[in-house]
Amino acid sequence: MFNFNVDFSGEFFAFFLLAICAIIGAVMAINFTKVVHIVVSLAFTFIALAGLYILLNAEFVAFVQVLLYVGAVTILMIFGIMMTKHDGEGKEPARPLLETLAAIGCLCLFGILFYAIRNADFPPASENTLPLDNTRAIGLELFSRYAVPFELISVLLTVAFIGAVALAKREEDPQ
Structure with missing residues (x-):
């Protein structure tokens, strides 16, 4: 094993x-x-x-x-x-039982993952699965095949940014 x-x-x-x-x-x-x-x-x-x-x-x-x-x-x-503002930052009390249970849980998770990876049957790696210039291949796919979703995401991020600025301005006004 x-x-x-x-x-x-x-x-x-x-x-x-x-x-x-x-x-x-x-x-x-x-x-x-x-x-x-x-x-x-x-x-x-x-x-x-x-x-x-x-x-x-x-x-x-x-x-x-x-x-x-x-x-x-x-x-x-x-x-x-x-x-x-960070006025009330205090130190949490120590919880030894919780920390012990977390350590046991981490060790159990490590054991399960170790066992699963050691017993896994991975297919053999083939030599020519990736293009030689993967950045170029991603760019070509992004701007040819996925151009519309790329632009929709940019519009969504712009709208989210404008909304965040509007919310921040609204919280500033009640003076």
Whole structure:
């Protein structure tokens, strides 16, 4: 059951390092109490995930990950923190029973996933499933086959942005 045949290449070490960074960033985001520290650790996790996408030869997805999540979402969270008041931040009481049950649940989930992945029958990987330039292929599909949904989503996001600005202005007016 535990027959590990791993070739220790540079790609393996890069994957291991990026996976550890993603896990550490996620655990830090859960454990920090200051919201700014949580956002920075989430940005660290997003960057590690982008590195994992690059290892999977998904450069476009890695670029979008950095552009949208690390850039836009993290900045949006920081602006949200700056615009809200944080007067009553207090420390939660420790709950050892809850933490113990959560740790047991995590270990059980890890065991189930480990067992399922080790016993899974994956099909063999074929060599020519992805195009050589996947960013170009995504762009061609996006602007030829999916041009109308792409434009509809851009209109929807613009309307949502205008609505958010209108709601923010309405809350400012009652002075």
